[in-house]
Amino acid sequence: MKFLVLISNVPDTTTKIRFVDDNKAFDTTGVQWIINPWDELALTRAVELKEAGGIEKITVANVGESITEATLRKALAVGADDAIRIEAKPKDAFYVATQLAQVAKNYDVVMVGIEASDYNGSAVGGMLAEILGFNSVSAVSGMNIENGQLSLTREIDGGQQKIDVETPVVTIVQKGIAIDPRIPAMRGIMMARKKPLTVVPAVDAEEKTEYISFELPPPKAACKLVDEDNVKELVRLLQEEAKVL
Amino acid sequence: MNFEFTDEHLMIRQAAKDYAERELLQDVLERDAKAEFPARHIKNLAELGFMGMMVDPKYDGSGMDTVSYVLVMEELSKIDAATSVIISVNNSLVCYGLCKYGTEEQKEKYLKPLARGEHIGAFLLSEPEAGSDAMHQHTLAENKGDHFLLNGTKNWITSGNSASTYIVMAQTYPEKGYRGINAFIVDRNSPGISLGPHEDKMGMRSSDTHSVMFTDVKVPKENRIGEDGFGYKFAMKALEAGRIGIASQAMGIAAGALERTIAYSKERKAFGTEIANHQAIAFKLADMAVKVENARNLCLKAAWLKDNGKPFAMESAMAKLYSADIAMEVTTDAVQIHGGYGYVKEYHVERLMREAKLTQIYEGTSEVQKIVVSRTLLRE
Numbered sequence: 001m002k003f004l005v006l007i008s009n010v011p012d013t014t015t016k017i018r019f020v021d022d023n024k025a026f027d028t029t030g031v032q033w034i035i036n037p038w039d040e041l042a043l044t045r046a047v048e049l050k051e052a053g054g055i056e057k058i059t060v061a062n063v064g065e066s067i068t069e070a071t072l073r074k075a076l077a078v079g080a081d082d083a084i085r086i087e088a089k090p091k092d093a094f095y096v097a098t099q100l101a102q103v104a105k106n107y108d109v110v111m112v113g114i115e116a117s118d119y120n121g122s123a124v125g126g127m128l129a130e131i132l133g134f135n136s137v138s139a140v141s142g143m144n145i146e147n148g149q150l151s152l153t154r155e156i157d158g159g160q161q162k163i164d165v166e167t168p169v170v171t172i173v174q175k176g177i178a179i180d181p182r183i184p185a186m187r188g189i190m191m192a193r194k195k196p197l198t199v200v201p202a203v204d205a206e207e208k209t210e211y212i213s214f215e216l217p218p219p220k221a222a223c224k225l226v227d228e229d230n231v232k233e234l235v236r237l238l239q240e241e242a243k244v245l
Numbered sequence: 246m247n248f249e250f251t252d253e254h255l256m257i258r259q260a261a262k263d264y265a266e267r268e269l270l271q272d273v274l275e276r277d278a279k280a281e282f283p284a285r286h287i288k289n290l291a292e293l294g295f296m297g298m299m300v301d302p303k304y305d306g307s308g309m310d311t312v313s314y315v316l317v318m319e320e321l322s323k324i325d326a327a328t329s330v331i332i333s334v335n336n337s338l339v340c341y342g343l344c345k346y347g348t349e350e351q352k353e354k355y356l357k358p359l360a361r362g363e364h365i366g367a368f369l370l371s372e373p374e375a376g377s378d379a380m381h382q383h384t385l386a387e388n389k390g391d392h393f394l395l396n397g398t399k400n401w402i403t404s405g406n407s408a409s410t411y412i413v414m415a416q417t418y419p420e421k422g423y424r425g426i427n428a429f430i431v432d433r434n435s436p437g438i439s440l441g442p443h444e445d446k447m448g449m450r451s452s453d454t455h456s457v458m459f460t461d462v463k464v465p466k467e468n469r470i471g472e473d474g475f476g477y478k479f480a481m482k483a484l485e486a487g488r489i490g491i492a493s494q495a496m497g498i499a500a501g502a503l504e505r506t507i508a509y510s511k512e513r514k515a516f517g518t519e520i521a522n523h524q525a526i527a528f529k530l531a532d533m534a535v536k537v538e539n540a541r542n543l544c545l546k547a548a549w550l551k552d553n554g555k556p557f558a559m560e561s562a563m564a565k566l567y568s569a570d571i572a573m574e575v576t577t578d579a580v581q582i583h584g585g586y587g588y589v590k591e592y593h594v595e596r597l598m599r600e601a602k603l604t605q606i607y608e609g610t611s612e613v614q615k616i617v618v619s620r621t622l623l624r625e
Contacts, residue, residue: 070252077256183263186294186307189256 001145001167003050003058004107005043006100006124007075008036008116009068023213026118035071037181038113040078042171044178045143046111047079054145057081059107063090063099069197076192077184083195088202092209093123100124101131102203108167109150114139114174125172135169141176250312257313260293261320269325276327276451277596280443282407283328283451291362295321295332300340304352306360311486311548315493319541322497323504326600327451329497333490334403335359338608339366339412342428342483346471355410355430367408367433368487369399369457370480376400377613379414379480380423384459386415393417393429393469395437395462401607405455406440409433412483413459414476426476430468437462448599485558487608489547492564495572495604496540502572502579502597503533509583509592520582529578536571543567559621565604566614572601 011017011031018027035043046058060075061084062068072083086099104110112125129136141160142153152171154161165171184192226234238245250258269286276283290296298314300306314336321329343356358364375381384397395415402408411431418425431438441456470479507530510521520526543564550557576598580587587594605611 070255073252074256074259180267183260183267183293184256185292186257186260186298186309186313187302189253189260190302190308192256193253 001055001108001148001150002106003046003055004104004110005039005046005058005060005075005080006104006110006112007039007043007060007062007071008113008118009033009062009064009071010036010116010118013037013117017216019214019216023215024211026214033068033071035074035181036113036116036118038115038117038174039111040113040181041175041178042111042113042173043075043078043080044180044182045173047182048178049143049145050079052145059084059103061086061100061103063088063096063202065089072197073192074184076195076197077188078182079184079188081195083197085197085199086202087199091207093121093127094208095205097124097127097131098205099202100128103200104128104134104170105132108169110134110168110170111143112170112172114172125170129170132168132170135165135167136172137163137165137169138172140171140173143171143173143177250316254313254316257309258316258320261295261317264290264293265321265324269321269328273325273327273451274590274593274596276325278450278590280445280450280453282453283325283331284407286328287331287362287365287407290328290332296335296362296365297340297356297360298336300344300356300360304344304360305357306340306344310552311489312545312552315489315544315548318490318493319497319500319544322494322600323501325451326494326498326597326604327449329494330449330452330491331365331404331407333487333494334368335362335366337490338368338483338487339410341486342368342412342470342479343430345482346428346475346479347430348467350467351430351470359410364409365404365407366410366412367402367404368483369402369411369413370484371400371402373398373400373456377610380426380477382414382416382423382426382476384413384415385419386413386417386427386429386464388417389463391466393427393464393466395429395431395459395464397459399457399459401444402455402457403452403607405457406443406453411457412470413464414480415459417476418474421474423477424474426480427474428470428476428479429464430470431462431464435462435464447602448596449603484609485561486551488561488565488614489544489551489557491604491608492540492547492561492568493544495565495568495601496537496544498597498601498604499533499540499568499572499575500537502576502594502601503530503537505592505594505597506530506533506579506582509586513586526582529582533575533578536575540564540568540571559618562609562614562617562621565609566611566618569601569604569611569614572604573598576601 012034020027049055058080060080063086090096115122139155140152141155144151294307297306298309302308359366387394413429413431417427437460439458444454513520547557547560547564579594586592
C-alpha cells in the first residue's frame with residue numbers, strides 16, 4: 001500500500017501575526033516555518049504503520065516555493081521515503097487541491113490534516129477526493145491496517161465510529177491519529193539529506209478566492225475575578241459583558 | 246566567515262528542544278527533589294541518537310559534528326542539566342576517547358553499545374586526593390602479564406552506578422610519575438568493584454554520583470587503552486573534548502535562565518507596569534544576553550576548530566571557563582529578577598543556579614582552565 005502524506009508549511013504556532021498590503025496578506029518576515037501540527041501527526045501514524053510492516057512506501061508532498069523544502073526535509077527525517085514539492089505559491093484551497101491531485105492520483109491512501117494552522121480552511125482534503133473521485137473519510141482519529149484492509153476510527157457526536165474503507169481514499173485526520181508528533185532521530189536527519197526530493201511544475205488552476213482583508217482578533221480583556229458567593233454577579237457578567245448566556 | 250547553521254543543525258537543535266520541552270520538563274522538578282536517575286529519558290535519548298552523537302555510524306553512532314553536539318547540549322541543559330551531564334560524559338569523554346584511541350576490538354565490544362546508548366559510560370579519573378591534581382594517581386594497576394590488578398578508590402564518578410562501562414585511570418609504574426599512568430576499560434560487573442553511597446549533591450541531583458572502590462579487580466591486558474603509560478595523556482585528550490560538552494552545558498543553563506527571566510519580566514507587574522519596562526531590569530537582561538551570546542560563540546568556535554581538525558585545547562578551556570562563570574552570574578541574576586518566586590522551586594531558576602555551580606568545578610575547575618589558557622599563551 002502506498003501512502004501520500006500532505007505537508008502544509010505553516011508559521012510556528014508562537015508566531016506574532018502581522019499583516020501587510022492593506023491587511024490583504026500575512027507578513028512572513030522573520031517567520032519560523034514548521035510542519036502543520038495535524039499533518040505532523042498524520043505523518044507520525046504513517047511512519048508507525050510502516051514500521052509495523054503495513055505500508056510499502058510513504059511519500060510527502062506540498063505546494064510551495066523552495067523555502068518550504070526545509071519542512072519537507074524534516075518530514076523525510078521523521079521517516080518519509082521521498083518528497084515531492086509542487087513549484088507554486090499556494091493560493092486558495094481549490095488551487096492547492098488541483099495541484100496536489102496530479103501527484104495524489106498515484107497513491108492508495110492520502111493523509112491530510114483536518115486543517116492547516118495558518119488559514120484553517122479545512123477544505124483541501126475534501127476537494128482533493130472530489131477531484132480524484134477517491135473515497136473520502138473525515139475526522140479520522142485512528143488508523144490501522146490488518147491483512148491489507150484499511151480500518152479507520154472516526155470521532156462522531158458522543159462516541160466513535162469504526163469503519164473499513166476501500167482504497168484509493170483520502171483520509172482527513174485529526175488529533176488522536178497519533179499521540180505525539182515524532183521527533184526525528186539523528187540518523188533520520190542525516191539520511192534525509194540523501195532521500196529524493198522531486199520538484200514538479202504547477203498545472204494551470206483557477207484561483208477561486210480573493211482575499212479582501214484580514215483582521216486580528218481583539219486583544220484579550222483582563223481577567224475578572226468574581227467572589228465565589230456572588231453567583232448573581234457572575235451571571236450578570238456572562239450575560240451583559242461576555243454575552244455568552 | 247559564516248555564522249549560518251545548516252538545515253541539519255537546525256533540525257537537530259529543534260529535535261533536542263522538542264524532547265527537552267515535551268519530556269524532560271515534565272518530571273525534572275520531581276527527579277531533582279528525589280535525586281532520581283532519568284533512566285526513561287536516557288533510553289529515549291539513546292533512541293534519538295544522542296548518546297553517541299559524534300561516533301562514526303560504522304560503530305553505531307550518529308556521525309554528527311561537534312557543532313551539532315553544542316546545539317544539543319544547549320537545548321537539553323536549558324531544561325535539565327542533570328540529564329545532559331550523563332550525555333556529555335558518555336559522548337565526549339567515553340565515546341570520544343574510545344573512538345580516537347581504542348583498538349578495533351575495543352570499539353566493537355565497548356564503543357558500539359555505548360554509542361547505541363544501551364550501555365552508559367563513566368570516566369574515572371578523580372580520586373580522594375587527586376582531583377585537579379590528576380598527575381598523582383593513587384589507584385594502582387599492577388601489571389600481572391596477561392592482566393592488570395586494580396586497587397584504589399575513585400571519587401565523584403558521574404553515572405557511577407548506572408554505567409556498564411568504566412574508563413579507569415590508574416598508576417602502573419609509580420616510579421615513572423604521570424608517565425606510568427594507564428587507562429583501562431573496565432566492566433562495571435567485574436568482581437571486586439564496590440560503590441560508595443549516592444552523593445547527596447546541591448544540584449545535578451538526578452545524575453548518580455558515587456565513589457567507586459577497586460579491590461583486586463582483574464582487567465584483561467587487551468582492555469588497556471593505547472601504549473603502556475599512555476593513560477595520563479589519554480585522560481587529558483579526552484578532557485580537552487569533554488570541556489566543549491560541559492562548556493555548552495553551562496551556556497545552556499545560562500540561556501535557559503535567561504529565557505525564563507525574559508518571559509517572567511514581561512508578565513510580572515510592579516509599580517504599575519511589567520518589570521521589563523523598568524530599566525534596572527531591562528539593562529540586567531541585556532547584560533545577561535551578552536554573556537550568553539559570548540559563551541555560545543566560544544563554544545561554537547571550539548567545536549568548529551575540533552570539527553576542522555585544528556588544535557582546540559585552549560579554546561575549549563576558554564569556553565568552559567567563561568561559560569561556567571557566566572552561568573553562575575546569569576542564574577544568580579535570574580533568581581534576583583524573579584525575586585521571591587525565584588527562590589522557590591516551581592520557577593526552575595534556583596535549580597539552574599544550583600546546577601550552574603557544578604560547571605565551575607567538574608571536568609576541570611575554572612582555576613584549572615586558567616592554567617590551561619595561560620600556559621598556552623605563555624608557551625607561544
